[in-house]
Amino acid sequence: MNRIDVAQHLPTVGDGSPFGAARQFHKEELQLAFRNRGMPLEALRYPVTPTGLHYLLIHFDIPYVDANTWQLTVGGVVSKPMTLTLDDIRQRPAVTLPVTMECAGNGRALLEPRPISQPWMLEAIGTAEWTGTPLRGILEDAGIDSSAVEVLFTGLDRGIQGGEVQEYQRSLHRDEALRDEVLLAYAMNGAPLEPQHGFPLRLIVSGWYGMTSVKWLDRIEAIGTPFHGYQQDATYRSSQSKEDPGRPVTLMKVRALMIPPGIVDFLTRSRVLEAGMVTLRGRAWAGRTDVARVDIGSDSGTTWSPASIGTRMGAHAWYEWTFDWRAVPGRQTLCVRATDAAGNVQPVDQPWNYQGMENNMVQRVDVLVV
Ligand SMILES: Nc1nc2c(c(=O)[nH]1)N[C@H]1C(S)=C(S)[C@@H](COP(=O)(O)O)O[C@H]1N2
Ligand SMILES: [Mo]
Numbered sequence: 001m002n003r004i005d006v007a008q009h010l011p012t013v014g015d016g017s018p019f020g021a022a023r024q025f026h027k028e029e030l031q032l033a034f035r036n037r038g039m040p041l042e043a044l045r046y047p048v049t050p051t052g053l054h055y056l057l058i059h060f061d062i063p064y065v066d067a068n069t070w071q072l073t074v075g076g077v078v079s080k081p082m083t084l085t086l087d088d089i090r091q092r093p094a095v096t097l098p099v100t101m102e103c104a105g106n107g108r109a110l111l112e113p114r115p116i117s118q119p120w121m122l123e124a125i126g127t128a129e130w131t132g133t134p135l136r137g138i139l140e141d142a143g144i145d146s147s148a149v150e151v152l153f154t155g156l157d158r159g160i161q162g163g164e165v166q167e168y169q170r171s172l173h174r175d176e177a178l179r180d181e182v183l184l185a186y187a188m189n190g191a192p193l194e195p196q197h198g199f200p201l202r203l204i205v206s207g208w209y210g211m212t213s214v215k216w217l218d219r220i221e222a223i224g225t226p227f228h229g230y231q232q233d234a235t236y237r238s239s240q241s242k243e244d245p246g247r248p249v250t251l252m253k254v255r256a257l258m259i260p261p262g263i264v265d266f267l268t269r270s271r272v273l274e275a276g277m278v279t280l281r282g283r284a285w286a287g288r289t290d291v292a293r294v295d296i297g298s299d300s301g302t303t304w305s306p307a308s309i310g311t312r313m314g315a316h317a318w319y320e321w322t323f324d325w326r327a328v329p330g331r332q333t334l335c336v337r338a339t340d341a342a343g344n345v346q347p348v349d350q351p352w353n354y355q356g357m358e359n360n361m362v363q364r365v366d367v368l369v370v
Contacts, residue, residue: 018242018354019113029109029119038123044259044283047127047313047320048098051189054126056196057103057118059168059231060159063216067200072184076152076221079143086200090186092133097181097206098313100127100285104209104236104249108356115356122257122363127283127317130204132185136178139222144174148222151177153203153214164230170214171227172205181206181316184217206316207251207288209358211236238353246353251287253360254346256294256321256338258282260365271367278325284309285318286340294321297335297362304337327369337362 013028020026036057043053067086075081103124108115110122118124139151155168176182183204186193193199198215205212211231232248239246259282262273284291295304307323325334339345350361 013116018116020116020119025109025119026116029116032118036118036124038120039126041123041257042259043126044257045281047317048129048189049126051128051191051194051197054128054188054197055101055103055124057105057124057210058157058196058215059161060157062195063156064195065156065200065216070200072201072217073219074138074142074221075219077145077148077224078139078222079145080141082138082142084138086186089133089184089201092137094131094133095183096129096131096187097183097204098127098129098317099204099206100125100252100283100316100318101204101206101210101213102252102255102285104211104357105355107350107359107361110361111350111352111356111359115354117356124210125257127313128188129190129313130183130185131187131190132183132201132204134180135182135184135203135220136180138184138220139178142222144222145224147224148174149225150174150223150227152221152223152227153217154219154221155198155214156216156218162230162234164234166230167218168214168216168231169227169229170212170231171223171229172212174222176205209236209249209252211249235355236357237355238357239355241354244354249357252285253358254284254286254289254291254338254340254344255360256282256284256291256336256346257363258334258336258365261334262367271365273327273367273369275327275329275369278327280307280323280325280334280336282321282336283318284321284338286338286344289344290341291319291338292341292343293339294319294323295337295339296323296325297337298325298332307336327367329369332367332369334365334367335362 106124109119150171152171185204202215236249237246262271294307307321310320312319
C-alpha cells in the first residue's frame, strides 16, 4: 500500500478546500489540537520548559517501542555500517544542550484564509535540556563516504499524508548533519525521553524548525543523491499555491513572545490588570543568529520602545527579556517585536503562504487596565 486514492476513500474536512473559513474551526482541527498540545504562554517564565509543558507535534500515531529490542541502524554510503542498541549509544560521549524548538506551523491559525492543518496560535514552542551523543561521532565511526551529500533520518512512525503512505523521514545536508551541536538524544530534562517526544532516541538539530528533529529514530543513512520524500519536498515549504514548489523551510525566524500579563478571563483569554507599573516579560529567539533587540509597542505597531534583553542558557536557547510598562486605564493592545543580528524584524502584518509555515508576525495581547 503505497498510494491511496484519498478523494475516493478518505473523508474530507469542511467543503474539502485546503483552507478554513475565516472564523469557523473544523472538528478535525480540534482533534489535531488535542493530540498536539501547545506550551501555555505563561510557561515562558521557565528558562527550561518543564517536559509536560513543552509543545508536541506528532503527524501520525506515537509508536510503541520496546527499548530492549530496539536498535538503530546506520548505513547507506558508509564503509562500516553499524547497528547500535540504546546502551551502545548511552556509552558514547554525552552532551547536554538547552535547545529552543519551534514548530514551523506556529501561528498558522492566525492566517486568513487559514490552511487546514494543526491549528497553532502561538504556543508551538519550548526549550528543553537534551542529552545525547553527537551525531558527528557516529557518522565518522561509520565511515561516511565522501560521496554522501545528505543524511536521511527515518522514524518508526507511519501514516498517510497528502495521499501518500509513508514513514516520517527527513534529510539534512551533509555539512548540517556534521555540525557539532547535532545530537542523537535519549534524555529530555534529565529523564529518558517520554513516548510522545521520541523514545528511545531522536535527532535534535538546534536552530532549525522542529520538523528536522526526527523522533523515534529507526535508521540513519548517508545518501549520495538528495532525498525527495513527502516531508522534504511536498510539505515544510514556503509557497504561494499548491503548484508553486516555493522554497524549503529551514532555520527558525526571529520571534519574541510575552507572558500575557494580569489575570485572564476564562472564556476569551483576554487580560485584566491594574493601572501602574507592570513588568512585562517573555522570551525571544532566532534560528542561528543572535537576537539583537526586542521592542514593545502599545498601540498596534506604530511606536516601539526597547525592552531589556537578559540571559540565556546557552547558544541554542532563547533569551529572556523584560520591559517596565506604565499601564494606564483603558483597553490596549500590547505588541512585542524582535529583531535579529542580521536586521530581520518580525512583520506587523503576516505575509501569507499556502501551508502556513514560518509565520513570525508580532504577538498582540489585548488587555483591559482598570
Ligand atoms: N518521527 C517523527 N519525528 C518528528 C515528527 C513526527 O511527526 N514524526 N514531528 C516533527 C515536528 S513537525 C516537530 S515540530 C517536532 C516536535 O517535537 P516535540 O513533539 O518533541 O516538541 O518533532 C518533529 N519530529
Ligand atoms: Mo512542526
